[in-house]
Amino acid sequence: MTNDPASTSAKTHGVLYIGMDLGTSRTSISASNGVRETVYSAVGYPKDVVSRKLLKKEVLFGKEAIEKRLSLKLYKPLEKGVLKFSEQAQSPEAKENLQAAKDLIAEAIRMARPRSDELVYCVIGAPAQASMKNKAAIIEAARATVDSVMLCSEPFSVAYGLDMLEDCLVVDIGAGTTDMCRMHGTMPEDADQITSEIAGDAIDHELANLLTKQCKGAQFTIQMVKEIKERYAYVGEAPERAVVTLPVEGKPTQFDVTELIKKACMILVPPIVEGIRRLIATFDPEFQHRLRSRVLLAGGGSMIRGLDTAVEEAMARDLGGGKVVKVDEPVYGGANGALKIAHDMPAEFWEKLR
Amino acid sequence: MRESLTEALRRLARRTDVDQLKRSGVRQVNVLGLDRIGALVEEAVHRSLKHRLLGADREAVTEATKAEFLKLLHSKEALERSHDELARLKQRAEEEVESLRLELQRQQQSLAERLRHAADGARAGYEGKNAEIAATVGELFAAALATSPPDLAALRERILECFFLELDRERRETLAAREAAKDREIDVLERRIAKMSHALEHSEARLRELGRTHAADPGIASVYREVQGLDRGESQFQRKKELMAVIFQANLALQKGASEA
Numbered sequence: 001m002t003n004d005p006a007s008t009s010a011k012t013h014g015v016l017y018i019g020m021d022l023g024t025s026r027t028s029i030s031a032s033n034g035v036r037e038t039v040y041s042a043v044g045y046p047k048d049v050v051s052r053k054l055l056k057k058e059v060l061f062g063k064e065a066i067e068k069r070l071s072l073k074l075y076k077p078l079e080k081g082v083l084k085f086s087e088q089a090q091s092p093e094a095k096e097n098l099q100a101a102k103d104l105i106a107e108a109i110r111m112a113r114p115r116s117d118e119l120v121y122c123v124i125g126a127p128a129q130a131s132m133k134n135k136a137a138i139i140e141a142a143r144a145t146v147d148s149v150m151l152c153s154e155p156f157s158v159a160y161g162l163d164m165l166e167d168c169l170v171v172d173i174g175a176g177t178t179d180m181c182r183m184h185g186t187m188p189e190d191a192d193q194i195t196s197e198i199a200g201d202a203i204d205h206e207l208a209n210l211l212t213k214q215c216k217g218a219q220f221t222i223q224m225v226k227e228i229k230e231r232y233a234y235v236g237e238a239p240e241r242a243v244v245t246l247p248v249e250g251k252p253t254q255f256d257v258t259e260l261i262k263k264a265c266m267i268l269v270p271p272i273v274e275g276i277r278r279l280i281a282t283f284d285p286e287f288q289h290r291l292r293s294r295v296l297l298a299g300g301g302s303m304i305r306g307l308d309t310a311v312e313e314a315m316a317r318d319l320g321g322g323k324v325v326k327v328d329e330p331v332y333g334g335a336n337g338a339l340k341i342a343h344d345m346p347a348e349f350w351e352k353l354r
Numbered sequence: 355m356r357e358s359l360t361e362a363l364r365r366l367a368r369r370t371d372v373d374q375l376k377r378s379g380v381r382q383v384n385v386l387g388l389d390r391i392g393a394l395v396e397e398a399v400h401r402s403l404k405h406r407l408l409g410a411d412r413e414a415v416t417e418a419t420k421a422e423f424l425k426l427l428h429s430k431e432a433l434e435r436s437h438d439e440l441a442r443l444k445q446r447a448e449e450e451v452e453s454l455r456l457e458l459q460r461q462q463q464s465l466a467e468r469l470r471h472a473a474d475g476a477r478a479g480y481e482g483k484n485a486e487i488a489a490t491v492g493e494l495f496a497a498a499l500a501t502s503p504p505d506l507a508a509l510r511e512r513i514l515e516c517f518f519l520e521l522d523r524e525r526r527e528t529l530a531a532r533e534a535a536k537d538r539e540i541d542v543l544e545r546r547i548a549k550m551s552h553a554l555e556h557s558e559a560r561l562r563e564l565g566r567t568h569a570a571d572p573g574i575a576s577v578y579r580e581v582q583g584l585d586r587g588e589s590q591f592q593r594k595k596e597l598m599a600v601i602f603q604a605n606l607a608l609q610k611g612a613s614e615a
Binding site for chain 2 (some may be wrong): 013014015016017031032033034035049052053056058113114115116118119121132135136139150151152160163165185186187341343344345346347349350352353
């Protein structure tokens with residue numbers, strides 16, 4: 001699992017393809033040995049000798065890192081879909097963050113359980129509008145643990161995985177960004193993609209603001225808000241009452257936050273509909289109706305109950321109609337698509353990038 | 355033979371739980387007991403031998419197969435033993451690293467304490483010196499004011515003389531202190547800390563290496579023995595081929611750009 005020629009020469013057993021969705025909130029992988037895993041994109045290093053002794057680990061990942069964050073120097077290496085500080089590569093923060101990203105990617109590869117005698121070829125779904133510096137930083141982070149790596153646009157990989165290469169509009173709702181991309185049979189260009197910063201994290205902040213205003217005295221962290229959202233998120237008709245327990249001056253107190261959750265989640269709809277409108281309006285008029293009737297919701301945000309209906313209703317009101325469907329596997333949609341790209345990539349291309 | 359086979363299957367099997375399966379997208383599983391798998395393997399071997407070999411050969415092959423199977427089991431046990439040995443080594447290295455870290459922390463605290471003491475001592479010395487200078491300057495002023503009219507030029511001369519004398523002494527003392535400090539405990543402590551930091555770095559690297567070796571998971575084999583590529587029978591073959599070329603070119607440019615930078 002290195003680029004060391006001595007070790008790669010012994011890799012005669014086979015080839016393991018890995019598709020990776022490197023997200024702000026979660027990193028998911030799908031591999032050609034059947035493994036599919038997901039981990040929160042958080043990396044923690046013990047703060048001092050005492051915490052290191054207590055934790056018995058040099059580095060912690062995902063949920064474990066978040067749970068033990070008080071004893072850790074915690075990094076969430078991605079923000080708004082891209083590596084933090086990668087534009088100022090020489091700053092100490094950038095170096096620490098890059099190390100955390102490298103460790104996270106290595107952990108994601110490790111979760112795929114590759115054999116040491118197999119070549120590891122990986123395709124990573126990167127945000128649609130990540131800068132060159134940012135993409136280079138992701139490549140650098142990945143090269144330490146795989147034999148060959150490629151990046152591709154995240155919404156494109158979702159569409160490729162579903163074989164929806166033309167007349168389709170992908171809306172990939174992540175934690176940091178919502179990427180919208182129209183597919184028309186060729187590789188999407190900049191004009192085919194729109195990124196909005198109203199995504200999962202923005203919902204968390206909106207919900208936190210609403211809780212502060214409406215639930216007097218309730219104490220909470222943004223992590224607690226995220227957990228509430230992941231448990232109850234919905235728009236439209238409430239499928240159940242969202243009753244949560246939050247401490248008020250140390251006393252656990254119940255709050256009904258059903259309406260607040262709906263209100264927070266609804267902030268997603270207008271920018272999505274506006275993005276769809278812009279992508280449709282700038283497309284060939286003869287084929288605009290086809291795009292409108294194939295809008296695909298993907299990413300963790302698409303798990304918000306009722307979101308497809310809410311977007312469809314807003315499209316009917318503002319754009320004269322449309323059809324919205326959700327991908328079957330929101331968490332693994334990007335990784336599955338990246339895996340399919342890795343599989344379909346010819347051998348000589350992989351070789352040239354080693 | 356069947357018990358050995360069952361035991362081997364049990365040892366080689368990977369454990370998982372319902373949540374793990376759910377996360378992997380598995381909703382239903384087919385269940386086949388270890389005894390049943392063992393019986394099937396045994397039956398298959400017997401049938402195969404019965405059809406292909408004569409009685410005497412069959413006995414020989416059965417014996418040879420048994421011996422080979424036991425050898426495989428032993429090699430698995432040897433592998434487990436080497437795993438245990440690695441675990442012990444890792445434990446020892448962890449203890450070593452831990453004691454180095456604690457010693458380093460102790461030495462750093464000791465150095466900080468000494469430096470603080472030295473700074474306090476110097477501060478106390480300065481306070482005494484300041485009082486001495488103030489007294490001297492007071493005396494000079496008193497002497498100058500005693501004459502009528504006061505001789506300010508002589509006062510200025512005396513103050514400057516006194517100032518330069520003090521400055522010169524201070525410079526000499528600073529130089530001497532710096533020289534002395536080089537040979538004293540601080541220097542020893544600093545060198546010890548540097549040495550320990552190096553040893554710690556080395557031990558941590560060793561520990562990481564051991565961690566990797568110990569945690570070495572045989573892994574799960576990919577379904578592919580060789581690089582695949584697009585299947586000609588794939589829908590939209592030509593379009594996908596072109597898309598793969600575009601993705602490759604973009605990545606080639608990106609990685610070339612990164613290596614040149």
